Amino acid sequence: MDYEAIETQVLIIGAGAAGLRTAIELADHGVEALVVSKRTHGDAHTVMAAGGINAALRTRDEGDDWTLHAADTLREGHFICRSGAVELFARRAPERILELAEWGCPFERTDQGEIEQRYFGAHSYRRTCFVGDRTGKAVLETLVKRADEVGVSTQDQVFIAEILVDDGHAVGAIGWDMQNSQALVFSANAVVLAAGGFSGLYQRHSSRAGENTGDATGLGWSAGATIRDMEFVQFHPTGMVWPEGMEGQLVTEAVRAEGGRLYNARGERFMNDYAPDEMELAPRDVVARAIAMEIDEGRGTERDGVLLDISHRDPEHLKQRIPRMVERFLSLGIDISSEPMEVAPTAHYAMGGLKVDFATGATSVDGLFAVGEATSGLHGANRLGGNSLTETVVFGQITGAHLVQWVGARRRRPLDSDLVRARLDQKASLSRQKGQYRPEDIIAELRVLLERHAGIVRSEDRLRRGLKQLTDLRQRAEDLRVFTTPGSTVFERICNLDFMLDSAEMILRAAELRRESRGAHFRVDFPDSDSVWRGSVVCRSNPENGIMLDREPADEPSEEVREALQRELHLDYHHLE
Numbered sequence: 001m002d003y004e005a006i007e008t009q010v011l012i013i014g015a016g017a018a019g020l021r022t023a024i025e026l027a028d029h030g031v032e033a034l035v036v037s038k039r040t041h042g043d044a045h046t047v048m049a050a051g052g053i054n055a056a057l058r059t060r061d062e063g064d065d066w067t068l069h070a071a072d073t074l075r076e077g078h079f080i081c082r083s084g085a086v087e088l089f090a091r092r093a094p095e096r097i098l099e100l101a102e103w104g105c106p107f108e109r110t111d112q113g114e115i116e117q118r119y120f121g122a123h124s125y126r127r128t129c130f131v132g133d134r135t136g137k138a139v140l141e142t143l144v145k146r147a148d149e150v151g152v153s154t155q156d157q158v159f160i161a162e163i164l165v166d167d168g169h170a171v172g173a174i175g176w177d178m179q180n181s182q183a184l185v186f187s188a189n190a191v192v193l194a195a196g197g198f199s200g201l202y203q204r205h206s207s208r209a210g211e212n213t214g215d216a217t218g219l220g221w222s223a224g225a226t227i228r229d230m231e232f233v234q235f236h237p238t239g240m241v242w243p244e245g246m247e248g249q250l251v252t253e254a255v256r257a258e259g260g261r262l263y264n265a266r267g268e269r270f271m272n273d274y275a276p277d278e279m280e281l282a283p284r285d286v287v288a289r290a291i292a293m294e295i296d297e298g299r300g301t302e303r304d305g306v307l308l309d310i311s312h313r314d315p316e317h318l319k320q321r322i323p324r325m326v327e328r329f330l331s332l333g334i335d336i337s338s339e340p341m342e343v344a345p346t347a348h349y350a351m352g353g354l355k356v357d358f359a360t361g362a363t364s365v366d367g368l369f370a371v372g373e374a375t376s377g378l379h380g381a382n383r384l385g386g387n388s389l390t391e392t393v394v395f396g397q398i399t400g401a402h403l404v405q406w407v408g409a410r411r412r413r414p415l416d417s418d419l420v421r422a423r424l425d426q427k428a429s430l431s432r433q434k435g436q437y438r439p440e441d442i443i444a445e446l447r448v449l450l451e452r453h454a455g456i457v458r459s460e461d462r463l464r465r466g467l468k469q470l471t472d473l474r475q476r477a478e479d480l481r482v483f484t485t486p487g488s489t490v491f492e493r494i495c496n497l498d499f500m501l502d503s504a505e506m507i508l509r510a511a512e513l514r515r516e517s518r519g520a521h522f523r524v525d526f527p528d529s530d531s532v533w534r535g536s537v538v539c540r541s542n543p544e545n546g547i548m549l550d551r552e553p554a555d556e557p558s559e560e561v562r563e564a565l566q567r568e569l570h571l572d573y574h575h576l577e
Contacts, residue, residue: 001424003174003183008034008153009407011173011186013160014194014216016044017136017392018372020143020152022192022361025400027150031407034186035147036158036175038210038492042144045196045211046392049136050252050324052120052128053100053389055093059110059117064125066090067564073387074557075565076122076283077351077380078519080229080535083557085358085378089387089394096393097129105142106131118321119257120385121281124569128386133254133322139389158184159492160215161427163191163223163368164415170223170367171413174423176487183428183486185420189412190367190403193220194396197350197373198503199233203451204248205347206239210492212350216374217506218499220354226364227539228376228552230503231510231521232351234383235456237287239346241305243332248346251308251325253385255341256280258321260310262291263340264299270306285382285520288345292456301342309340345456349388351379351520352507355538360406361399367410371399377536381519428486430494435479439494442477446500449473454507459525463512470508474501506547510537513549 010026012019015037026033037044056069070090074081101107101115107129108116120128131138147154160175164185172187198214200207221227238251256262262280264270274290275282282290295304310318315337318326329336353376354363361369372392379387453466477497484490514537516530517523535553542548557565 003185005185007187010190011188012192016046018396019194020147021393021396022400023152025397027152029404035154040156041154046140047137049389050133051254052130052135052386054127054386055097059114061125067560070561071564073384076384080554081380082377083555092394093390103142103146122283133252133324161495165223181485181487187415189407193370193374194372199347202347203447206250213496214499214503217503226355228355228536230352230506232381234349234520235288235345236348238343241303241342241344263307264294265301305342305344307340308343311338352376360402371395431484431486431491433480433482435481437476439497458523466508506539
């Protein structure tokens, strides 16, 4: 097969905030980087992060500091986060937010001109900076502008099908230009995975079509990388339940942060029964399970949802603070300043992913790095709302800074032409198959399988039935009916199916192994947390037995952060009443 050869010092797969911030750091130090993405430049999943970005700036609450931010992150992660990563993250967060502001990010400001900070669930103080309810879009636009200014190279509409590994070293990648089906072979000193998570494996999810389908996890796994914490999938409490085509789309936590209240179909404000102190701003796993329980016990709406009401707030305030939500629901004929929204939990964020050294971004494969939602360990068992955007810029900068030194000390390994052609031919052969099953049908069944057997509520019986059904889906995936062109949307779907099946098996097997409930992982047969399980489930590849599961104990926070944890501060929710 003919292909176009492309050389770069650092290949970055994914053009969201994490990938761009990594590339900006490299460009600032004269290191050549190429950012490739499935979508067009400036259109990445980062735009879906609506509510805010965290840092202990102390604009509203002087008592806040980085140790309290770290403590809240560890507490929300149910104490299995990598403590060193959390502390590095919380220390660096203010610098990165101020940097974004310097680059032009239009954060909301106080009357005194300081960056405004709002309430967010499970925080001890107000530390969430925001741009209305389009914070992710504003952050991405700022990073795109900065990347253009410093000369970051990008290539759009490229689907990466495989990381090239030679003698244990990541040496590049193969992919296709989705506009003209041209095969592409990238040669690089280092490869960075910044391609998001895997919440799109679920039937109801907050991601756009074709995003968060386990690309980074799948690419890293096939390259031999170690994967961790796959059982922890965060279900955001408030996703849309209708109309068809918009089901699962996020109703941002900013609605509750601005005072939104949850009611069941009987008109009862039910969070008083589950979290009377924090109410709607309890941790996301608590609110999501509460909503699921209300629905399961027959107190939901006809569409299996509950009601989120913010009509008690001033309409002009809503237009300023959550304009996208106002506009979206008006387009459906609903004025949220006078009537409630209908919502239900939706798969939103993957705490699991590639195991990395957060001080460098390095994975277990030499030359392969990862950043952003593609990684695991920062968020533990449940992510603190507003931390995901901060993660992208904090660890994008850290990974980029390390690569400046790393690339300078390494020579690019020449590609083995026989290896390249063999891998290209093998991938291209997937586009012509004379089997029985359509890939899109298997993907649809896989999403239903995970929703039913590895959703908000789990049990040994459900998980084992899910694994049994997954075995059947794998067999059918070996018998596909496909006639397409490499690089087409259908071809991407075929490759994604492999990524999705691997990720799904790791989710199910890790969830079956963890016999306790912790954070986003809730087992009805083991409803309590157990100190024996205070750590991570790690997945490693075994040539003979496939996925090999292991356990990794949690580490301990520093004395400063232990002192912050002992203070046990809690957000005073009643300011919003």
